[in-house]
Amino acid sequence: MAALVLQIHDIDEDGKDYTFPLSSAWLQTELADAGLRADPAAIPPVVQVHAQKNGAEYLVNGRVDADLLAECGRCLGDAKVPVHVAFATLFCRKSDKHTPAKAKEELEEEDFQREEFSGHDLVLDGLVREQLVLECPMQPLCKPDCQGIAVPEHLRPPPEVFGSKENRHLDGAGVDPRLAPLQRLRDKVPPNKPHKKE
Numbered sequence: 001m002a003a004l005v006l007q008i009h010d011i012d013e014d015g016k017d018y019t020f021p022l023s024s025a026w027l028q029t030e031l032a033d034a035g036l037r038a039d040p041a042a043i044p045p046v047v048q049v050h051a052q053k054n055g056a057e058y059l060v061n062g063r064v065d066a067d068l069l070a071e072c073g074r075c076l077g078d079a080k081v082p083v084h085v086a087f088a089t090l091f092c093r094k095s096d097k098h099t100p101a102k103a104k105e106e107l108e109e110e111d112f113q114r115e116e117f118s119g120h121d122l123v124l125d126g127l128v129r130e131q132l133v134l135e136c137p138m139q140p141l142c143k144p145d146c147q148g149i150a151v152p153e154h155l156r157p158p159p160e161v162f163g164s165k166e167n168r169h170l171d172g173a174g175v176d177p178r179l180a181p182l183q184r185l186r187d188k189v190p191p192n193k194p195h196k197k198e
């Protein structure tokens, strides 16, 4: 059910401002498929729009501010996905689709996305969802240098597993021998300790 709805009889040439909080339920419904969810620790997500009538069309300028969470592509932990984007969409009545549109000199049409509406409502749910999903990276990371899931030593496969197939570039022992001193050093360093600057 659409939650972000503007009623056209409220909107005149001067325009009208709207603020829509995005509820957890809305985010859950719209974004679960995309692997995104609300961050309970963040400022609640919000959509702000300014809508104005332009002839028979309605121009909606808006912005979305939402701090979402996705699953880190390496360790499956929480990866923050901050979304702070502006959008501009021109709503045209659906029945107008087949009639040739009059050239509107004052509007550079390429600057706008186009949406259709019917009845008396401009429904923003789909385009807001799109803004959120487009901002989510292909592989979200909890931090840029996430090392992935730490595998306890007793669960690590024997070196010959790595030497055989997947790590052909390595020298048969799982770790490039030139890196072995670094590997030993890394094993000694507790996690999350900041690296010394060189």
Ligand SMILES: [Zn+2]
Residues within 6 Å of the ligand: 072, 073, 074, 075, 076, 077, 141, 142, 143, 146, 147, 148
């Ligand atoms: Zn991670």
